[in-house]
Amino acid sequence: MDAFIWPQQKQGIYSTKSGYNWLISHSNPNFHATDSWSWIWRLKVPEKFKFLIWLACHNVVPTLSLLHHRNMVNSAICSRCAAHEESLFHCLRDCNFSIAIWNNIGFSSQAFFSSISMTEWLREGSSCPRSAIFLAGLWWIWRHRNNMCLNNTTLSEFQLRNNIFRLADTITKAFKKETNATPSPRLIRWNNNNCQCTILNVDGSCSGDPIRAGFGGVFVTTREHTLLATRDTSLSHKTSCLLNLRRSIMGYGWQSV
Numbered sequence: 001m002d003a004f005i006w007p008q009q010k011q012g013i014y015s016t017k018s019g020y021n022w023l024i025s026h027s028n029p030n031f032h033a034t035d036s037w038s039w040i041w042r043l044k045v046p047e048k049f050k051f052l053i054w055l056a057c058h059n060v061v062p063t064l065s066l067l068h069h070r071n072m073v074n075s076a077i078c079s080r081c082a083a084h085e086e087s088l089f090h091c092l093r094d095c096n097f098s099i100a101i102w103n104n105i106g107f108s109s110q111a112f113f114s115s116i117s118m119t120e121w122l123r124e125g126s127s128c129p130r131s132a133i134f135l136a137g138l139w140w141i142w143r144h145r146n147n148m149c150l151n152n153t154t155l156s157e158f159q160l161r162n163n164i165f166r167l168a169d170t171i172t173k174a175f176k177k178e179t180n181a182t183p184s185p186r187l188i189r190w191n192n193n194n195c196q197c198t199i200l201n202v203d204g205s206c207s208g209d210p211i212r213a214g215f216g217g218v219f220v221t222t223r224e225h226t227l228l229a230t231r232d233t234s235l236s237h238k239t240s241c242l243l244n245l246r247r248s249i250m251g252y253g254w255q256s257v
Ligand SMILES: [Zn+2]
Pocket: 078, 079, 080, 081, 082, 083, 084, 090, 094, 095, 096, 097
């Protein structure tokens, strides 16, 4: 024998990708290399969403049906509606609780509820014009199901709808392509988070030798917003600026404690 070659590649050189495809094609004769899961990892959503979809495509989401099949629970019946086995489709789409949520966010067509391939259903939903709503809905339906079954808590349809639309909006904005358009000016205002106290915002900088220092502070209260602003850019150490601040405070009748 002169050398080992890997016949799955033209050059005869082994690669992890060709090895993976070879393994999959042997376990599933209908598999083609183009049937990869790369469409999942290309989705513009948080990683946890992709992982849930990947689990769903492999039918390993821990529904009661799966857990019962593995002798981990006594019953496979859906604990929300108590009417059907909790398969993955039932859990994510066909349970009355899930149907109500899908309808509430605009997915109500017969075609939406007729797909029998989980992968195709997820792939179509992830690529439709309302993909962000679909993916946010999918995430919240799974999360709400867990809250109901594991924590015994629930949310109203109104709250769920709000959460889903807000999440979809966040996803869309977070993964939106950067544009060269001039960003609109942002108004920044101080927020004391309803703290019942006075807050001192300070900043300072220094440079050169001898040191040229500047130091400023703004006192803010919930009632008056601004009590005092001071600034010092003299040729001195920043300690003198602090002393200047302190003198100014005392001028307003404050006492140090
Ligand atoms: Zn159910």
